[in-house]
Amino acid sequence: MYLSRLTPDTTAHAFRRDHCDLHQMHRTIMSGFPDTTAGTPARTHHAVLWRLDPARTGFTLYVQSRTRPSWDHLDGYLSRPAEVRDLSPLLDALQPGQSFAFRLMGNPTKRLRLEDQGDPDRVSRRDNRYPILKPEAQITWLIKQGAKHGFAIPADTGDRPDVAVTSFPRLTGLQSGQRLNKLTVSPVRYDGHLIITDRDAFIEAVANGVGPAKSYGCGLLSLAPPHRN
Template sequence: MYLSRLIPDTTAHAFRRDYADIHQMHRTIMSGFPELPEGSATREQHGVLWRLDHGNVGYTLYVQSRTQPNWDGFDQYLKRPADVRELSTTFDTLKSGRVLSFRLIANPTRRRKPEPGEKRRADTRYSLKDPEEQISWLVNRGTQNGFTIPTGADARPDLAPSPCPRLTGYQGNGRHNKVTVDPVRFDGHLVITDPSAFVEALCAGIGPAKSYGCGLVTLAPPHRSW
């Protein structure tokens, strides 16, 4: 696995276009990877996850992938050359019981129950807006993915959700298939309980909307400031 750290040039027309259309940003990121036959699940096969972090000055774009990326065509998009590092040595250090700080931008949702007499639709989901529901959502994902969220001095999960701006875009050539994502940023600590499941979750991402900037977990030593 590879992790790329890109610093976009916020004055570049291409970045401003992508920032306004989440689907276009997805397409731009995927252009850094080899094309696959039509009909292939390209993002999944290359294992691509990405996240755009807003810092004090500008943005940082993180891209994780199974395939080594090629950012040579991004000279006009970036302030400086991309930083790409291999993650195998990092994954080797992920042992059971280890405590880490983490950041995740996710799209916590829940499937809506149909009203009496209403036919269920496969895509009927709604975004979780309540912070307590968001915390419960991630705690539950942890039990499925090899980690737990420890409790702090107040006996509450050591986890802080914060809303991010809504992301929108349009699939296809027209402006009919609108994409809308309500992401939430989670900062906190986790404890690894099952290294194999945890690494699998890191590679696959957590939650829906993985094509649109959600699901990528980044790790750091405990209490490290972001």
């Protein structure tokens, strides 16, 4: 696995376009990877995840992938050369019981089932994904994700989950095809600590992402040494 650290030039027209349109940002990021001929979508094939973090001045764009990318074509897009790091040593050293500080831009959602209120014998259903808006419920969503993906959120000194949530403005974009589809993502950033409970499940979560909207800036789980009080 590889982690790219990119510093966009905020004055560049292409970045301003991408910053306003999730699908355009997705296209720019995928331009760093070779096309695929198999039926698997390119993002899935290369296991691409990304996150745009606000920085002190501008933004930092993190891109994680199974395939080593090439960013040479983004000279006018970036304000400094891209940095690419091999994550294999970190992943190989992961073990159950280890604690890390983490950051995750998540898209906490729930599915609501809509039922036709007409004839009860002809109930038409379709699943719909809706954003989870209450901070407590957003943390509950993360804890459930951890149970599936091999990590747990420990308690802090106040016996609360050791994680903070920060809501970001809703992100939108237009996906072209036979018709234009509007994309909408309600991102929430999680910053806190986690403990690995299942090594294999956790490595899969790091590699493949956590939660929905992985093509659109969500799901990338970043690790750092735990903070000491």
